Each structure stands twice: as structure tokens, then as C-alpha cells.
Amino acid sequence: MPQEDEAMAALEAHAAKSEVPLLLAPLVDTLPGTEDAAVTIGLEGEHHAQNAAVAVALCNAWILRHEGRCTLPNQSPDSLLCP
Numbered sequence: 001m002p003q004e005d006e007a008m009a010a011l012e013a014h015a016a017k018s019e020v021p022l023l024l025a026p027l028v029d030t031l032p033g034t035e036d037a038a039v040t041i042g043l044e045g046e047h048h049a050q051n052a053a054v055a056v057a058l059c060n061a062w063i064l065r066h067e068g069r070c071t072l073p074n075q076s077p078d079s080l081l082c083p
Contacts (some may be wrong), residue, residue, distance in 0.1 A: 023056035023057075025054045025056075025058075026057065027049070027053050028041065028049050028053045029049075031056060061077075
């Protein structure tokens with residue numbers, strides 16, 4: 001999810017200090033399967049689209065992890081979508 005430079009720097013610093021990965025959720029309209037169709041989430045406002053993107057990414061990661069196809073150490077550091 002895009003962040004202001006200062007906010008992203010703060011998030012990266014906190015993640016590094018806490019020794020946890022910083023994972024980014026892609027925007028809803030860039031998710032796989034959305035290339036040929038507009039994505040409508042039913043709520044107005046960019047923050048709702050961002051929340052939907054996080055929810056989709058978390059659901060995807062949860063499903064893939066529980067299927068044994070994704071673990072955090074092998075995950076791309078810049079995405080919540082597992083390979």
C-alpha cells in the first residue's frame with residue numbers, strides 16, 4: 001500500500017527495530033484477476049479501497065499458509081501476496 005515517504009520510513013524503522021518483516025498489500029485494482037475488470041468494493045473513499053486490499057491480501061496469505069504453500073521466511077518482502 002503506498003505511503004507518504006516519511007510515514008513509510010517510520011514504518012520501516014519500527015519494523016527493523018522490532019525485527020519483524022514489513023509486508024505491503026497491493027492496491028485492490030492491481031490484484032491478480034483484476035486486469036480486465038474494474039474493481040468496485042461498494043464503499044466510497046480511498047481508505048475503504050485500501051482496507052479492502054489489506055483484507056484480500058490477508059485472506060490470500062492465510063489460505064496459502066494453511067495449504068502449506070507459503071511461509072513468511074520465503075515470502076517476498078514487499079507483498080502480502082504469497083508466491
